[in-house]
Every structure is written in structure tokens, then in C-alpha cells.
Amino acid sequence: MKIGCPKEIKPQEFRVGLTPDAAREAVLHGHQVLVETGAGDGAGFGDDEYLAAGAQVLGDAAQVYDQAELIVKVKEPQPAERAMLRDGQVLFAYLHLAPDPDQTRDLLQSGVISIAYETVTDGRGGLPLLAPMSEVAGRLSPQVGSWALQKANGGSGVLLGGVPGVRPGNVVIIGGGVVGAAAARVAVGMGANVTVLDRSLPRLSYLDDIFMGRLNTQFATAGALADLLPPADLVIGAVLIPGAAAPKLVSRAQLGSMKPGSVLVDVAIDQGGCFETSRATTHQNPIYEVDGIVHYCVANMPGAVARTSTRALGNATLPYLLALADKGWHRAISDDAHLRAGLSTWRGRLTSAPVGQALGLAAITPDEVLAG
Incomplete structure (x- = not known):
């Protein structure tokens, strides 16, 4: 799978969605990793470290969004980024949709399959990516x-x-x-x-x-x-x-x-x-x-300590990222109910009941998505 990591553009957001170590793991699993040039600069990771890990460094975000099947980010996509998302593409990031009707609308219109870090669960009732x-x-x-x-x-x-x-x-x-x-x-x-x-x-x-x-x-x-x-x-x-x-x-x-x-x-x-x-x-x-x-x-308070935050987030997200890339999103969420809890939008449909309640929108369940 082609995994894309664009540079964060939210103001004063210095974290990056993929560390060089995570990129190396994905490459070892047989995936192609595409990183926007300068994506890791704010967290202290240079392009040379991604290249050494086996990733490709692309010149701008448009190339990353155009080529990648799976986009991994930190913060919710900004308006310019949402315009580059496409139907069937997978987005894995913090989304925080409940207070953000504009982002929710744009994700639904794009047809992207979005999985929110903040609602992925674990067996103890926790939120391991949050x-x-x-x-x-x-x-x-x-x-x-x-x-x-x-x-x-x-x-x-x-x-x-x-x-x-x-x-x-x-x-x-x-x-x-x-x-x-x-x-x-x-x-x-x-x-x-x-x-x-x-x-x-x-x-x-x-x-x-x-x-x-x-x-x-x-x-x-x-x-x-x-x-x-x-x-x-x-x-x-x-x-x-x-x-x-x-x-x-x-x-x-x-x-x-x-x-x-x-x-x-x-x-x-x-x-x-x-x-x-x-x-x-x-x-x-x-x-x-x-x-x-x-x-x-x-x-985005953790962005102030971007190096520590990026490493901590990368440690938590890597197993889920590899599952999505190795299996594809459908099988990954089918096999893992906790990852399935993160599914927020699916090809124009809202799949998060709390977001639907907050924004007055109809929502289906992730189980309904799997049922076809």
C-alpha cells in the first residue's frame, strides 16, 4: 500500500504523523511510504532520516495526496487539505468532528474513509491513541x-x-x-x-x-x-x-x-x-x-513539545497503521472492533453516533458498513 504523510499546516503545529522509525517499519512490511519534504522538520526529523528509512520524499502535499492510498496525519485536515482528499482514500488522524461541522461536511463530500485516533478504543475501555x-x-x-x-x-x-x-x-x-x-x-x-x-x-x-x-x-x-x-x-x-x-x-x-x-x-x-x-x-x-x-x-497543546509528542504518538499508532496497510481498511476494522470504533466517515456516510448527535446528522454504525 502507498502510505502518505503530508506536512502539518495547522498554525504552530510542529508534530508529524509518521516518524522515520515508523516509516522504516512500514517499508519492511512491503509498503511504499511517501513523505512531503520538510514534514518532520518541526519535530527534529530531517528528510535524510526518512530517505534512510526507505521512504520517498516528495516535493509538495499535492503529490502526497494524489499518490497515497492511506494518509496518516496528526491534526484534522485543514480546508486546503480536505480539497485534496478523494473517494475511497483512507485518512487516519485526529479529527474531533463533533464541534466542527465544516470539516464533517467536507469529509462526507470527499467520500474519504476516515478513522479518528481519538475514538479508537482498547479492551480496558481506554482510548489508546488519545x-x-x-x-x-x-x-x-x-x-x-x-x-x-x-x-x-x-x-x-x-x-x-x-x-x-x-x-x-x-x-x-x-x-x-x-x-x-x-x-x-x-x-x-x-x-x-x-x-x-x-x-x-x-x-x-x-x-x-x-x-x-x-x-x-x-x-x-x-x-x-x-x-x-x-x-x-x-x-x-x-x-x-x-x-x-x-x-x-x-x-x-x-x-x-x-x-x-x-x-x-x-x-x-x-x-x-x-x-x-x-x-x-x-x-x-x-x-x-x-x-x-x-x-x-x-x-493543539502537545504541538509545543513536538519531538516528545511525535514519538509518543508514533509508538501508539504504529500497530494500527500497519494493520490498515497490511490488511486494507475493511479487513482491519473487521478483525479489530477497537479500531472499528474509530471509523468516522465512509464514502459520504457518517459512521459516528456521537458526532451525529452533536451536529444533528444521521449516522450509520461501522457494523452496518461491514454488512455492506
Whole structure:
């Protein structure tokens, strides 16, 4: 199979969909790998490394899209990229369709067979292709939150770890999953006073055990969150409903209860954000202010640490990529129900129920696709 890896063109996206190591594995499996020149530059992988791995380096994205049967990317295709997709071609990438009707429409019109990283599942109920980037974003969130708290950036001037004689800052993390646990690990390490909210008592018990009392856990209710907002210096939104739009958990009215210069970091912004006042930002212009509260809503946070993120993502996606290439998409998703869960569009039909619900579109199931 011809596997194509174009350069990412979303603003400040420095990751790449295929590492040289992954390219080498695909070549060893008998596949032809086509990489756009400069695709790996942002992550520190030069064209020479792809050539050494046995890949071909092509001059522009159009050549990659024209020749490849399977396109592997990181972020959702941008409008110019969507115009190059074709009927029957396979797209394997993060898509986040629920808050993006324009992309959904274009993918349906193209006839592409799209498989979303973020909805591929595993036998333990996890999301194995989302988890590594969730881990990265979670660990980054206290770092960027502490930066946004600096007075020069519009924040309140609070040092999360405090100093002797001065209390540490208060960090509230909404959601105790992969993102929340990773955020808690870094925030606790900074010396902050950390509270994690979640609706799973077993998850709260797990976090309490692994952190050995170094953070506070609280069952998530609207009342509990309302009580925690006024003293909070940093609130991290780390909620996820797989494939669906994120719930709005903090309203604009509630910003008035928070201290001026406090910070909201919305890690759920790829799925529309979990704060009413969230809107996607970029690494170039990452923050904005609403009612005196600083918002950090970068939609591709892991892109800031592109080399680490690319390697982590490549480790997770490689087995699925090889399955798609070795078997073809139909047999691959037929053999693997977890990969099948990632099927989002198929030749003009929507195959994700959560996306259909979010956008008011009819959807069929992946099983119906396999049934013909």
C-alpha cells in the first residue's frame, strides 16, 4: 500500500504523523511510504532520516495526496487539505468532528474513509491513541497555567508553589482521567494545593492512593465546583466524552465569582471546550481575557513539545497503521472492533453516533458498513 504523510499546516503545529522509525517499519512490511519534504522538520526529523528509512520524499502535499492510498496525519485536515482528499482514500488522524461541522461536511463530500485516533478504543475501555497526547497535554497544563498567572501575561501574579511563609496557589482540576492525573502529577510536584473533581468514586480512590494524600479529591457536582472556583488560582478543564462535544461546566456568570487574574486552561478545547467562554487559540496567541479571567485554550497543546509528542504518538499508532496497510481498511476494522470504533466517515456516510448527535446528522454504525 502507498502510505502518505503530508506536512502539518495547522498554525504552530510542529508534530508529524509518521516518524522515520515508523516509516522504516512500514517499508519492511512491503509498503511504499511517501513523505512531503520538510514534514518532520518541526519535530527534529530531517528528510535524510526518512530517505534512510526507505521512504520517498516528495516535493509538495499535492503529490502526497494524489499518490497515497492511506494518509496518516496528526491534526484534522485543514480546508486546503480536505480539497485534496478523494473517494475511497483512507485518512487516519485526529479529527474531533463533533464541534466542527465544516470539516464533517467536507469529509462526507470527499467520500474519504476516515478513522479518528481519538475514538479508537482498547479492551480496558481506554482510548489508546488519545492517551499519549492526553498525557502530554495534562503535564503541560500546569506549566502553561503558571506562565499565564504571571502578572506580565495578565495573571494575578501568584506562584503556584508559593515560598516559605506564603501559601501556595490553589489548582482545581475538573476530571480525573488521563489528562487530570497527569496535570495533578505536575501541579503537585510544583507544590500547589491541588483538588481533583471526578464523578467516579473508584477513580478518586485510585488518585488518593497513588498521591498518598498529597492532593484533595472531591466528588464532582455543580455545587462542589461552585465552592472551589472563588479561591482557585488555576482551573484546568480535563473532561472528555469520547467523540462528543465537551460539556460546558463553568458558565460566564461564574467567572464573576473568581479572583481577577485567575486562569482557566481548557484541555478539552479540541472537543469544543468545557468552559462557556472558551474559544480555540494558537501557540502564537495562546491567551485572552474574559471578565478579568485569563483563558488558555490552545487546540493543539502537545504541538509545543513536538519531538516528545511525535514519538509518543508514533509508538501508539504504529500497530494500527500497519494493520490498515497490511490488511486494507475493511479487513482491519473487521478483525479489530477497537479500531472499528474509530471509523468516522465512509464514502459520504457518517459512521459516528456521537458526532451525529452533536451536529444533528444521521449516522450509520461501522457494523452496518461491514454488512455492506
